[in-house]
Amino acid sequence: MKIKVLFGPVIIIGFAAAVWAADSSKMMSVQVKTTPLRDTPSFVGKAGATLSYGDRVETLGTQGPWTKVNASGGLSGWVHTSALTSQRIVLKSGQETAQTRASSDELALAGKGFNSDVESEYKKQHRNIDFTPIDRMEKIRISSTEIQSFLKEGGVSPREGGAQ
Amino acid sequence: MLGIFFLFALESATPQILDTLSDIGAEIGKQTGALTPGQAESIKKAGKAVNKTFESITPEQEYYIGRTVGAVIVNKYRPVNNDAANHYLNVLGQTLAQFSDRPETFGGYHFLIIDSNEINAFSAPGGLIFISRGMLNCCKNEDALAAVLAHEIGHVQHQHGLQAIKKSRLNSAFTILAAESAKQFGGQDLKDLTTAFEGSISDITSTMMNSGYARSCEKEADKSAVEIMKRAGYDPNGLTAMLMEMKKNLKPDGFDFAKTHPSPDSRISDITQWIGPYQPVAAPAGRQTRFERDLKLN
Numbered sequence: 001m002k003i004k005v006l007f008g009p010v011i012i013i014g015f016a017a018a019v020w021a022a023d024s025s026k027m028m029s030v031q032v033k034t035t036p037l038r039d040t041p042s043f044v045g046k047a048g049a050t051l052s053y054g055d056r057v058e059t060l061g062t063q064g065p066w067t068k069v070n071a072s073g074g075l076s077g078w079v080h081t082s083a084l085t086s087q088r089i090v091l092k093s094g095q096e097t098a099q100t101r102a103s104s105d106e107l108a109l110a111g112k113g114f115n116s117d118v119e120s121e122y123k124k125q126h127r128n129i130d131f132t133p134i135d136r137m138e139k140i141r142i143s144s145t146e147i148q149s150f151l152k153e154g155g156v157s158p159r160e161g162g163a164q
Numbered sequence: 165m166l167g168i169f170f171l172f173a174l175e176s177a178t179p180q181i182l183d184t185l186s187d188i189g190a191e192i193g194k195q196t197g198a199l200t201p202g203q204a205e206s207i208k209k210a211g212k213a214v215n216k217t218f219e220s221i222t223p224e225q226e227y228y229i230g231r232t233v234g235a236v237i238v239n240k241y242r243p244v245n246n247d248a249a250n251h252y253l254n255v256l257g258q259t260l261a262q263f264s265d266r267p268e269t270f271g272g273y274h275f276l277i278i279d280s281n282e283i284n285a286f287s288a289p290g291g292l293i294f295i296s297r298g299m300l301n302c303c304k305n306e307d308a309l310a311a312v313l314a315h316e317i318g319h320v321q322h323q324h325g326l327q328a329i330k331k332s333r334l335n336s337a338f339t340i341l342a343a344e345s346a347k348q349f350g351g352q353d354l355k356d357l358t359t360a361f362e363g364s365i366s367d368i369t370s371t372m373m374n375s376g377y378a379r380s381c382e383k384e385a386d387k388s389a390v391e392i393m394k395r396a397g398y399d400p401n402g403l404t405a406m407l408m409e410m411k412k413n414l415k416p417d418g419f420d421f422a423k424t425h426p427s428p429d430s431r432i433s434d435i436t437q438w439i440g441p442y443q444p445v446a447a448p449a450g451r452q453t454r455f456e457r458d459l460k461l462n
Binding site: 031032033035043053065080082083085110111112113114115116117118119121122125128129130131133134137138140141142146147150151153154155156157158159 | 221222223224225228229231232234235236238239243250251254255256258259262263265266267268269270271272274275276292306337341354355357358361362364365394395396397398447448450451454
């Protein structure tokens with residue numbers, strides 16, 4: 001009886017929290033250079049529009065590591081959660097929010113800190129360090145279609161739900 | 165004077181009380197007239213900056229750190245300019261990255277073969293991964309190569325590179341950022357930030373190339389590799405197969421994995437606990453054919 005009394009409120013609170021989590025939506029930002037909006041929560045899902053660094057999205061729910069979002073322009077789809085942050089990313093300094101809330105943990109200033117200016121300064125001081133191979137390797141991007149063909153050709157069968 | 169005292173106190177305080185301490189100190193200084201409002205605000209921001217760890221490094225900053233770490237690596241070990249082999253490595257690597265817990269990084273995952281017969285592989289923060297010829301020689305099939313790449317992806321996923329940056333270095337960077345967050349950097353700030361950047365690069369590269377990550381980090385990367393391979397559909401025995409081959413090729417006094425990693429035997433022992441006794445990899449013929457065809461370096 002005592003156990004029931006103790007666990008009753010816990011169960012009710014837990015249920016309420018689950019309902020809240022399912023219903024709540026919040027705003028998040030894209031924290032990578034670009035990421036596609038996919039029509040299903042998977043890397044094999046067809047990729048539609050591309051979201052860019054700093055884009056704000058409204059989250060509608062999650063499925064595993066994927067988040068369903070609404071983006072500007074009436075777009076919606078699935079984005080891998082590792083591409084999102086709860087911080088607001090301000091792309092240009094000097095904006096009102098940047099000046100008043102720059103040190104806030106809810107705000108990140110794009111291009112601040114270790115950035116292209118710092119890299120340029122580093123290059124000036126280390127002229128022997130060649131970044132050309134790095135620029136070249138960054139250009140190699142493999143499409144979802146090629147990845148699917150690669151898996152098929154090699155007889156590689158991903159575990160169901162394996163793609164994170 | 166009061167400001168200096170509080171900054172000193174911030175260095176020795178626990179993270180939990182840093183924010184409060186800096187806020188109180190700054191407020192007292194302001195009320196007593198010992199500090200101007202601007203100085204008080206700077207101290208508050210400095211307190212919050214000291215409280216930050218490697219986890220406060222944004223993916224964008226991680227990307228720039230990774231680019232420079234990568235540039236230092238290819239400065240020491242020249243790249244192998246074999247487009248077909250590097251393309252194959254990228255298809256395999258980018259496929260595996262999708263099955264990791266962190267498939268999305270700021271600039272994505274990219275892979276490059278480096279021209280060295282040492283047995284080495286490096287992962288720069290953010291996803292730039294380098295594999296030596298010597299390491300490729302330890303991989304007799306695609307599953308073994310997948311194991312090497314998945315291990316390096318594991319280091320990226322767990323941000324082991326960023327963890328190698330000294331706390332004092334991060335304190336310097338975040339203090340500059342906190343003080344100047346709403347302005348464009350220039351002059352002395354940029355120089356100071358570049359000094360902190362340079363130190364961070366040095367911390368990471370010397371850890372990767374000389375001392376190696378902590379044994380716990382290597383174990384974590386191996387565990388992630390096994391998980392990534394299972395999810396993707398590769399045989400995790402490929403990791404054991406590669407380590408058995410590596411054991412044959414390692415020179416005890418070498419400046420490569422012999423120096424920076426736990427012994428193959430101890431890693432195999434851990435892996436056996438996760439996946440059971442070693443079973444030879446039986447991959448379809450097509451997989452082996454493309455592995456031998458696309459990875460031909462000479």
